[in-house]
Amino acid sequence: MGIQLTRILLSEGQIVDQKIESIEKIIENVNKQREWLHSQDIDELLEFFAILGKYWAEKFSKEIGVNSKHLISFLSKENLGKKLDISLRGDRSVLEKFIDLSDPKLVFHAQPRGIVVHWIAGNVDILGVFSVIQAIITKNVSIIKAPSKYELLLKLIESIKEIKTEKILGSDLIKCIEIVYVDRDDEKNQKLLSKNADVRIAWGGEEAVKSILSLPKSPFSEDIIYGPKYSYVIIDEESLSKNADKISQRIAIDVSMFDQYACSSPHTVFVESDDQKIIESFAKKIAKSLDDVNRILIPKKNTSPDKALEILDIRTEYGLKGKVISSSGTEWTVITSDEKNLAKPTFSRVIHVRKLNREELKKENSSRKIQTIAIVMEQEKRYEIIDKLTLLAGDRCPNVGNMSLFDSPWDGMFGMDRMVRWITTYKTQ
Amino acid sequence: MEIIKTPKISKLLDLKPFEINQKEKNKVFKYAMQESLKHHYENSIEFKQICDNKEFDFKGNFQLEEIPYIPVSIFKKFELISVPKENIFKTIFSSATTSKTPSKIFLDRITSERQTKALVSIITDFLHEKMNFLILDSKETISSSDNIKSRASAIRGFLPFMKSIKFTLNDNLKINNLELQQIENKNKYCFFGFTWLMYQIIKENKNNKEVKNNLSKLNSPFILHLGGWKKLADINISREEFYKQISEFFNTEKDKIIDIYGMTEQLGTVYPDCKFNNKHVSVYSDIIIRNPLTLKNEEIGKSGLIQLLSPIPHSYPGISILSDDFGHLEGIDDCPCGRKGKYFRFDKRSESADLKGCGDTID
Numbered sequence: 050m051g052i053q054l055t056r057i058l059l060s061e062g063q064i065v066d067q068k069i070e071s072i073e074k075i076i077e078n079v080n081k082q083r084e085w086l087h088s089q090d091i092d093e094l095l096e097f098f099a100i101l102g103k104y105w106a107e108k109f110s111k112e113i114g115v116n117s118k119h120l121i122s123f124l125s126k127e128n129l130g131k132k133l134d135i136s137l138r139g140d141r142s143v144l145e146k147f148i149d150l151s152d153p154k155l156v157f158h159a160q161p162r163g164i165v166v167h168w169i170a171g172n173v174d175i176l177g178v179f180s181v182i183q184a185i186i187t188k189n190v191s192i193i194k195a196p197s198k199y200e201l202l203l204k205l206i207e208s209i210k211e212i213k214t215e216k217i218l219g220s221d222l223i224k225c226i227e228i229v230y231v232d233r234d235d236e237k238n239q240k241l242l243s244k245n246a247d248v249r250i251a252w253g254g255e256e257a258v259k260s261i262l263s264l265p266k267s268p269f270s271e272d273i274i275y276g277p278k279y280s281y282v283i284i285d286e287e288s289l290s291k292n293a294d295k296i297s298q299r300i301a302i303d304v305s306m307f308d309q310y311a312c313s314s315p316h317t318v319f320v321e322s323d324d325q326k327i328i329e330s331f332a333k334k335i336a337k338s339l340d341d342v343n344r345i346l347i348p349k350k351n352t353s354p355d356k357a358l359e360i361l362d363i364r365t366e367y368g369l370k371g372k373v374i375s376s377s378g379t380e381w382t383v384i385t386s387d388e389k390n391l392a393k394p395t396f397s398r399v400i401h402v403r404k405l406n407r408e409e410l411k412k413e414n415s416s417r418k419i420q421t422i423a424i425v426m427e428q429e430k431r432y433e434i435i436d437k438l439t440l441l442a443g444d445r446c447p448n449v450g451n452m453s454l455f456d457s458p459w460d461g462m463f464g465m466d467r468m469v470r471w472i473t474t475y476k477t478q
Numbered sequence: 479m480e481i482i483k484t485p486k487i488s489k490l491l492d493l494k495p496f497e498i499n500q501k502e503k504n505k506v507f508k509y510a511m512q513e514s515l516k517h518h519y520e521n522s523i524e525f526k527q528i529c530d531n532k533e534f535d536f537k538g539n540f541q542l543e544e545i546p547y548i549p550v551s552i553f554k555k556f557e558l559i560s561v562p563k564e565n566i567f568k569t570i571f572s573s574a575t576t577s578k579t580p581s582k583i584f585l586d587r588i589t590s591e592r593q594t595k596a597l598v599s600i601i602t603d604f605l606h607e608k609m610n611f612l613i614l615d616s617k618e619t620i621s622s623s624d625n626i627k628s629r630a631s632a633i634r635g636f637l638p639f640m641k642s643i644k645f646t647l648n649d650n651l652k653i654n655n656l657e658l659q660q661i662e663n664k665n666k667y668c669f670f671g672f673t674w675l676m677y678q679i680i681k682e683n684k685n686n687k688e689v690k691n692n693l694s695k696l697n698s699p700f701i702l703h704l705g706g707w708k709k710l711a712d713i714n715i716s717r718e719e720f721y722k723q724i725s726e727f728f729n730t731e732k733d734k735i736i737d738i739y740g741m742t743e744q745l746g747t748v749y750p751d752c753k754f755n756n757k758h759v760s761v762y763s764d765i766i767i768r769n770p771l772t773l774k775n776e777e778i779g780k781s782g783l784i785q786l787l788s789p790i791p792h793s794y795p796g797i798s799i800l801s802d803d804f805g806h807l808e809g810i811d812d813c814p815c816g817r818k819g820k821y822f823r824f825d826k827r828s829e830s831a832d833l834k835g836c837g838d839t840i841d
Contacts, residue, residue, distance in 0.1 A: 351771070352770070352771050354770040354771075354782075354783070354804060354828065355828045357770035357771060357783075358549065358770065358783060358800075358802055358828050361549050361773075361800060362549045362551040362552070365528065365548060365549050365552050366551075366552060366555055366556075368527065368528060368531045369524050369527055369528070369552075369556060373531065377772070377773065378769075378771050378772040378773050378774075379770065379771055379773065380771075
């Protein structure tokens, strides 16, 4: 891909694709929308996003794929409203007025922080869209720094203007979002984006996040870092004896969604069993499920030639020190071996199935890089292991099959809470 | 010394490198591969496992593309040997340009002799006679050792074509003008060096009058260069630009410049460019271009991963390797230069796969 110059992709509700020297104008544009957004009724905004969720799921079902259903459910007024309530101490109306939260003297009002800048990662654009919605719902205007592959993202945001509720026109709301592509070497505009952000949200790999964090910022701005993270699965023998087929199907969905490029995608499946035959038999089931998911539900779109080579390397390496089950091409790979640690991620639907060694895992599960741990075992046992493991690391423990479905909190944070300032005053003068 | 009976491989090595067409070659080549497959299957645990994993039976009626391949990176991670360790007399290390770990290739006398025989036959078809070699490297590079870097190994491999040899660089890899002063215009010369080093020397000395003056005594020397293009590609130097610079610097014509493609993991069976810029596959090896997604054979003109097959390696199971290079077949048996067999072009070397998602952790 050639050098892409800095340009505006969407401004004041219109797709423009215009090369620019400075992004100052777009900062000015969103700033102008702050008062309008602040004046919107919160329930009306929730209504708007519920309609938008259904519209996206229908119109872009092919591009969004299996996430469509989740999009509708997450953006439903009931769900998003509840998530907002939980994030804001139990009452969303705190965004519109002073609320009594049972403090003897104080009442509280949540104000938007201002401009939220979202650095969105290329392979997980749908996850990035959720952070934009959370910003708007807390009445913050947004600037999206688009990844180099931004087609779907642009289409989704542009389509906001097709939606209307009784009180909100999409053509007005869309003006609260500007999209720019800023070349990574365009230091001047990267710095401008960062300095003008009241909230910086970074989705992406380690390199991208480090580069964003190194940019100068206002001392009062808030950073929300989504990624870089590692995720895995734990299953006990008892669950496998009851439900191996279903569990393997769900793991296959978690592995295939985002082709494992999301922070919530699993790279290792630990099986708590001393019987290697059980582990290998389960690996075969996962392989079959991965094949089914690739054929029917989430066909792999593409694999870069370099990634294909990496997959072939890892297959041969583990063919010599373990067992490999794979597609005839480079679509998916299941690896079993004697290794007991967290497998190094290869991405692109390569999953390692390993025997669980709790002591070893405890040592490794000590870094904040661990995000999602899907645990399949009897409920009480599950709570117990979650408590032990997450003392040091691990932020989400959803059911298998739901690992990459966006939720709030995410990465251990109530994002919407981080996007507001808490204003207080006294109940009595 | 152990007597190894490998009549099919010996027969193959007795053939001229580019005289028989692909159809004829397929027959003799397959039998030689079968002989080699048997040896490695019986003597390399790892190779046996790779074949068994793929349910490949070398005794059956197989097609060449069914032979399991070993990605080159495996030679960095495992010490692959198919003979008793005491038979190893030389270990070659790759240049490790893409990763920091070099490949380790263990050679016994049988492998080494076969490699030399193949290399001599192939290069003779391009150079025709012995020449005075001016090596663009330092003498230090080939200092005697059992553990040899691929650069030294390549230089040594070309000794049979050298009427005389001069190293034209100092130990710090800067040009040694004293050696260049001894150039006599009546002699036939051949400059030999690694691609990136050759580029560096030209860049450093293109305005050096003394060097230019000495090189002006050359009369259309041959220029043989080998090794990857990665470093040049990284700084956006095209082949055309590089060849223009070579022609001007060494006072020669573009058709005297020969780029030699090859792998440390399969020394001897090299792939030189003809004057039509095509890399020729000799009868001693074969290549298959594989689609990186489906892993199936690609047709002529389509780029894919280059798989190299050769029955020559005896001490290590490198008889079918998957390189990390991308190339495409240009044709079979019909290159205008007259050489038979497959001919291809190199497209690019694989780079580390790009990771962009929030699942990309570095540690």
